[in-house]
Amino acid sequence: MIPFFDLKKQYISIQSEIDSATRRVYASGWFILGPETEAFENEFAQYLGAQYAVGVNSGTDALHLAIRALGIGKGDEVITVPNTAVATVSAIEMAGATPVLCDVRPDSMTMDADSFASVITDKTRAVIPVHLFGQAAELDPIIGIARQYKLAVIEDCAQAHGAKYQGQKVSTFGDIAAFSFYPTKNLGAFGDGGAVVTNDARLADKVKLLRQYGWRTRYESEISGMNTRLDELQAAILRVKLKHLDAWNAARRERAAMYTELLPNKRVAPPIEMPYGEHVYHLYVVQCHEARGASREYLAAFLKEREIGTAVQYPTPIHLQPAYQHLAPAGSLPLAEKLAREILSLPLYPELALTDVQTVAEAVREFEL
Numbered sequence: 001m002i003p004f005f006d007l008k009k010q011y012i013s014i015q016s017e018i019d020s021a022t023r024r025v026y027a028s029g030w031f032i033l034g035p036e037t038e039a040f041e042n043e044f045a046q047y048l049g050a051q052y053a054v055g056v057n058s059g060t061d062a063l064h065l066a067i068r069a070l071g072i073g074k075g076d077e078v079i080t081v082p083n084t085a086v087a088t089v090s091a092i093e094m095a096g097a098t099p100v101l102c103d104v105r106p107d108s109m110t111m112d113a114d115s116f117a118s119v120i121t122d123k124t125r126a127v128i129p130v131h132l133f134g135q136a137a138e139l140d141p142i143i144g145i146a147r148q149y150k151l152a153v154i155e156d157c158a159q160a161h162g163a164k165y166q167g168q169k170v171s172t173f174g175d176i177a178a179f180s181f182y183p184t185k186n187l188g189a190f191g192d193g194g195a196v197v198t199n200d201a202r203l204a205d206k207v208k209l210l211r212q213y214g215w216r217t218r219y220e221s222e223i224s225g226m227n228t229r230l231d232e233l234q235a236a237i238l239r240v241k242l243k244h245l246d247a248w249n250a251a252r253r254e255r256a257a258m259y260t261e262l263l264p265n266k267r268v269a270p271p272i273e274m275p276y277g278e279h280v281y282h283l284y285v286v287q288c289h290e291a292r293g294a295s296r297e298y299l300a301a302f303l304k305e306r307e308i309g310t311a312v313q314y315p316t317p318i319h320l321q322p323a324y325q326h327l328a329p330a331g332s333l334p335l336a337e338k339l340a341r342e343i344l345s346l347p348l349y350p351e352l353a354l355t356d357v358q359t360v361a362e363a364v365r366e367f368e369l
């Protein structure tokens with residue numbers, strides 16, 4: 001049996017390091033925002049080549065606080081894509097702003113710059129490109145348009161820890177960025193966690209205030225804020241895992257390259273790695289071309305019969321989900337809608353055996369016959 005993912009294998013591979021880090025926290029008697037969080041924030045910022053990282057409770061809150069720190073709220077529009085975690089859109093709403101959706105490119109499956117430009121209005125204040133599945137969005141044209149219209153750029157890096165665009169890690173191309181440390185992400189905690197990353201001291205300061213009741217000094221709220229803090233246990237675990245991130249990303253890339261080489265690429269097409277960046281394969285997503293007669297559901301069922309786990313990220317574009325049908329009518333974002341019907345994620349994680357990659361690829365080849 002080849003499961004879609006297996007987090008236990010990763011823990012076992014670094015168990016002694018994790019256990020000593022967590023014991024250090026238990027013994028310290030200090031559990032929320034403290035030396036581990038501060039050390040992790042510094043190490044993570046350094047890893048990314050960024051000035052500041054601020055730990056928060058989740059990727060959703062990282063996006064939410066990034067938007068609020070920019071002073072964006074009621075009456076403002078923020079543009080993003082429909083093929084993302086619903087978190088991207090709910091964060092815009094949590095900040096009080098209005099989400100606006102644009103379509104994606106057929107190759108990278110990330111934001112289409114022309115479609116983005118076409119939905120800008122005089123209320124637009126920011127754009128959130130999502131670095132989807134571990135691959136950077138095509139930032140140059142998106143940022144070029146954003147600068148022209150004086151829009152803030154918020155990078156959603158929740159699936160792209162360590163991914164590169166033109167040789168540089170994503171998160172510092174825009175004004176501010178958000179990361180998630182949800183357990184299945186490339187850098188995952190043992191619970192919820194997230195971080196806001198920026199080179200702007202003023203924005204980093206604002207996020208720090210917002211994450212804890214607007215406090216600069218304890219019990220005195222300078223601005224109105226909330227409680228969305230990273231805890232010491234998660235920070236200690238993330239510090240251990242950060243040291244392995246590059247090796248894990250390399251292992252993901254190796255497995256992805258193997259899939260891409262072995263997959264038949266007829267009706268079922270491997271993901272396209274854009275030449276402008278370095279993909280870190282948070283997910284390995286194939287496309288079952290309906291026009292060539294492939295069916296995503298048949299492929300998923302075919303693999304399931306062979307005890308191979310698959311998943312769909314994401315089966316329903318945001319604007320076709322019950323809560324968000326007011327954002328755009330069905331049929332208005334055709335590329336994202338087509339992709340949602342055609343994509344299938346195959347098992348891919350650093351600990352996946354290379355023989356399992358072969359087994360999965362062979363099963364897909366058999367499906368193609």
Ligand SMILES: *Cc1c(COP(=O)(O)O)cnc(C)c1O
Binds near residue numbers: 058088159182193
């Ligand atoms: C996971 C994810 C988020 C949300 O992160 P949480 O930590 O689960 O709140 C946001 N955006 C994208 C693209 C994600 O994949």
